[in-house]
Amino acid sequence: MPSRVRSSAPSTCTTSRSRRSPRSKERLIQYLERFAQDLVTLGGRIALPIGELEERGRVEPLLRLAAARESADAAPGDAGHAERTAYEKWAPRPPASAGSPPYTSPTTFAWCP
Structure with missing residues (x-):
């Protein structure tokens, strides 16, 4: 059985990026621009029902x-703690006061620019 050797080659992200054709890069940019525009447009439509839900408690x-x-996938003995932690992540944050940093989502996304 062959042994695995760590490669000094660039990461998959870098490698796949360099192999894309200019046309596919342009299509990707156009797709991301449309996605961002849709997100902005839908954000306003989503905010209205959320505001109504907040008003009704x-x-x-x-x-x-x-x-x-x-x-739900937490270990049985850890379920209560996992749910409290998840709720704290989902719960609304109070507005940032002067001098405190604004709230940022705990979710981060990694992608290849």
Whole structure:
């Protein structure tokens, strides 16, 4: 059985980036521009129903449901802690006060520019 040797080759991200044709890069840029525009457009449409849910006090149960689903795969003895941690991530943050940094999402995405 051959042994595995760590390659000094660039990461997959870098390698695949350098192999793309200019046409496929342009298509990707166009797709991302459309995606960003759709996200901006839909953001306003999504914000209105969320605002209505907040006014009716209906957000809290939805946040608890999201936290429960997110923590569903936790170990049985750790389920309660996992759900509380997930809820804290989903729960609304108070507005940033002067001098404190603004809230940023705990979710980060890695991608190849």
